[in-house]
Amino acid sequence: MVKNVKDMDFEGQKVFLRVDFNVPIKDGVIQDDTRVKEALPTVNYIKERGGKVILASHLGRPKGERKSEFSLKPVAEYLGIPFIDDCIGEKVINYVEKMESGDIVLLENLRFYKGEEKNDEVFINELRKFTDIYVNDAFGTCHRKHASVYGLPKSVDEKCAGFLIEKEVRYFEKLLKSPERPFTTIIGGAKVSDKIGVLRSLLALVDNILIGGAMAYTFLKSMGYNVGNSLVEDDYLEVANEILDKAKERGVSIYLPLDHIVSDSLDGEPEYIDNIEIPENKMGLDIGKKTILKYREVLEVSKTVLWNGPMGVFEKSQFSEGTFSIAKILAEIDATTVVGGGDSVSAVKKAGCADKIDHISTGGGASLEYIEYGSLPGIEALKS
Ligand SMILES: Nc1ncnc2c1ncn2[C@@H]1O[C@H](COP(=O)(O)OP(=O)(O)O)[C@@H](O)[C@H]1O
């Protein structure tokens, strides 16, 4: 059984609260604060009940190195709370010893240490030194078997889930029980190797899969099309092929881009290509207008839509039309709509459509894996 915060007595306790503050930051400015805001009910609940709140998160993928662009300091400044420029060691232990009931502090990026992603025992022991109670509210990271999400809670007796995890799980449970059909999923973004496997399981659940973003080029290449310099994960070409074959067997329709916006580089001038194939030396950076039209047709007759991953490099205005168009279509259609993932949610908000989406999930990969397995390692680790 997984406990929740209401089952705990936080008074005077050191509470390690794992949150997902992996928010898009540009020049030190938070571009989308959804994940921060969604964690606040749990933060405030523990604070009001006298816990010493030690907030811990990752930001981006610094690969075990201390890199200033991945610092969580801007998030502490945004929240107006104290910040420690480390997440383990004497500095943290000494600070926590002086904390009083109701105090809050944010630690530096957990992924500045290799031990976090390796779920390393020594790193876990360091975190345990200042953990009386462990609370996980990092839904977006619950699919990772990392130290702060998996190893630490497994080694702590007093542990529970926060309000955000409860809310997300409740929503996905309901969605999965009896989704209205046709059920369409839209997958894009750049984390191809992370998300391509999930497509295999989604074949058992959905009627249509619309593919965009970098994910599309691995599929197109696997079908023998030229994709120029587009982002492709060559190790996954076979997986892509297998998914296409299985989809045919099961009668699931997979849609891929028919045309593209390409350029020489991420900062280059946009060029429209009215073709599935991409010329040598060009990279596909957004879906084209024919693709948008086709995807609209499918979405307009769908009754449940789950979207994770932008259709292009939407952070640059010249490559944002595909993503923003999909966001607007989702806002218009008569279907249950769910959008998950840091960047996808940011895109929906930038397009001004967030209030027309039924559920904005703080997890992209996490929500997909929840759907795949019916639980997540970070949630399993909370079971006593
Ligand atoms: N065609 C593309 N080539 C390179 N990067 C892309 C492409 N399409 C989308 N992206 C990038 O994918 C990133 C988001 O991917 P991902 O993290 O998988 O989504 P989410 O955060 O919503 O789960 C964005 O930064 C976007 O610029």
Ligand SMILES: O=C(OP(=O)(O)O)[C@H](O)COP(=O)(O)O
């Ligand atoms: O942004 C996240 O995932 P998402 O992009 O799938 O929503 C989470 O913070 C997990 O980050 P990770 O995919 O680097 O482990």
